[in-house]
Amino acid sequence: MRATLLTTALLLGAGAAALPAQTLTNFSVSRQFHGEVHLVADIEYAGGTLHVGAGAPGSLYAMKLAYDAERFEPVSAWDAGRTAVTLGLRSRKDGTMGVNTERAKQDATITFSPQADLALTFTLGAAQSVVDFGGLRLASLTLQTGASQTEVRFSKPNTMRCTLAAFSAGAAELTVRGLGNSRCDRVTFEGGVGSVLLDYTGAWQGDAALDAKLAVGGLTLRIPRTVGVALTTEQFLASFQPQGFSRQGNRYLSTNNATAKRHLDVALTTSLGGVTVEWVD
């Protein structure tokens, strides 16, 4: 019996020694800024932690990755004709069997030039993402996220007008802060099951519109008291607490709507979702 145990220990020791410590591979890619006026960037990120923000002026884009090379591969494709780049991390299809413990440790930092007009598209997998558009020239934004935890910030006012910011979240926890800084004419949101916060604080420089469609989940709108809000809602078995609104037909108007300098038009379509409006000073 004892010999069996010792032999087992020996075999386990040999096995443990033979298995390498799981490590992450480093990959970096960047491109110098050569006066490009605009950049179309498509970011695919399958898993891990992602940070996106403004980079050095001399760099058009840069990405630094630490990834599990046995299950993932970096993506970096440049299309000179469109001035477009695809960056990120893609899942391999020939991964070995076992629990993926390295995914959580994967980390990526992607930065863009603060001088080029950006049209950004994000497709996020099981990722934990912090995206800060402060200091960037954001022309448009599309963000699709599945089962992820994503925080989008506009920490500084966008230095150009943004036509559209489209968010689509499956079973995700999505937080968008500082939408007032985004200078986006229109924000759309489509949500499945999850918790979403759209925070409209920031330096408003024009009116804005929000088109939100929510299936099952909770949507919180955080809106400055100085902004007048007109809210149209189509709801089916959904709860909506119209605090600070007066009802006119199927529209809800904030009490300051007539006097406010900036306005937000909200169109809400919900089935089983709960919508809450928070007023902030």
Add this chain to the structure above:
Amino acid sequence: MCRADRLLVAAGLLVLIASPAHAAGPSDFRAAHPLPQAVPPAPQGGLTVSIRDLSAPAKLEPLLARALRESSSPGFAVTVPGGEARVGDFSIGSGESREGDVLVINGDADLYGRLTGNLVTVDGDITLHPGAYISGSVLAYGGEVQDAGGQITGEIQTLGAADSTQRPATSTGTTLPPIMHALRNVAGLAGIFLTLLGIGFGLVLLGKPNLEIISDTVTHTFGRSFAVGLLAQTLAIPTFGVLILGLILSVVGILLVPFAAIAFVLVLLVAILAGALAVAHAIGETYTRRRMAQGVLMGSPNSYRYVLTGLAGILLTWVGWAAFGWVPVLGWIAFGAAALVTWMLMTVGLGAALLSRLGLAGHFAGRFIAPETLTDEYLWATPQFGVPAARRPGQHKTPPPVR
């Protein structure tokens, strides 16, 4: 502890200490660079490394690692289509210009002049000095790129391990050594086995009667269980769709949609899991009873043993794949065979779980006599060894009337 035991422990420790924790990669050889020299092109069928397209460096990595490994061997040759390969440090002087891709193995690249093409270093750094111009991309595999004022029209890439003491050369799944591949597969199988074993023991502890009924259903109605399992797999999604649609159309039922969806998925998962464990139980029970019938002492035959034995039996079908999964054709065959057998067994289990209503009904479990009917009166009235049936006499054999 006797001397032999001590020796065994010492041997184990030695194995732990002495075993290489990583395979050789670029940084492992990074001592002194060899003398700069050009590398001749390889003959037909030899090593070819194309660095014309650097958009997928991870796919290029195995070739670069191979070039590095072979670079120290005499007669080393490599073909770089549309360019050249060099070993040792490399530089392009100020005012000098060069056309074509350049692959630098085991050396640094210093650029002052112009390069029309891509530049790749393996186990070396790239330095772009002021005035340097590259109309292409650069990649440093196992090194760094230092931009001191040069101009690059393409991308600047670096690829290497996070910790220089660990394994860049084996970072892709394709170059994983066979023993590592096998050990990883074995570890994955062991994890699945232990998880299923834990759930199985829990099921025996908390729901033994249900597990036994499903297990008996597997044993007594194998073919029917397989057919029902197959049907269930085919109809699962349409049934789910009809259920949700029905709830939505009933308007009032819309509120139940999330609960119904969750309940449906849960019931299906429980049926699959309980069915799989019941199959393991049935395999284990059959095996144990046969061994005991042969006179082998098996300890106490109980459901825990049955589940353990059965799961081990199912796991055996995957051993071939775990050991030879890295062999191109054999690995695929082993995987396909193991997957097919497992799928068939799970289909039978799912069918048995459904036939027995998750172990609540024993109609198909070979339990023809309900326990409540096994009273003394019933047993007294019913002969246990069968009744010799009287043959009904045929019409033609009717005895003639008595005169």
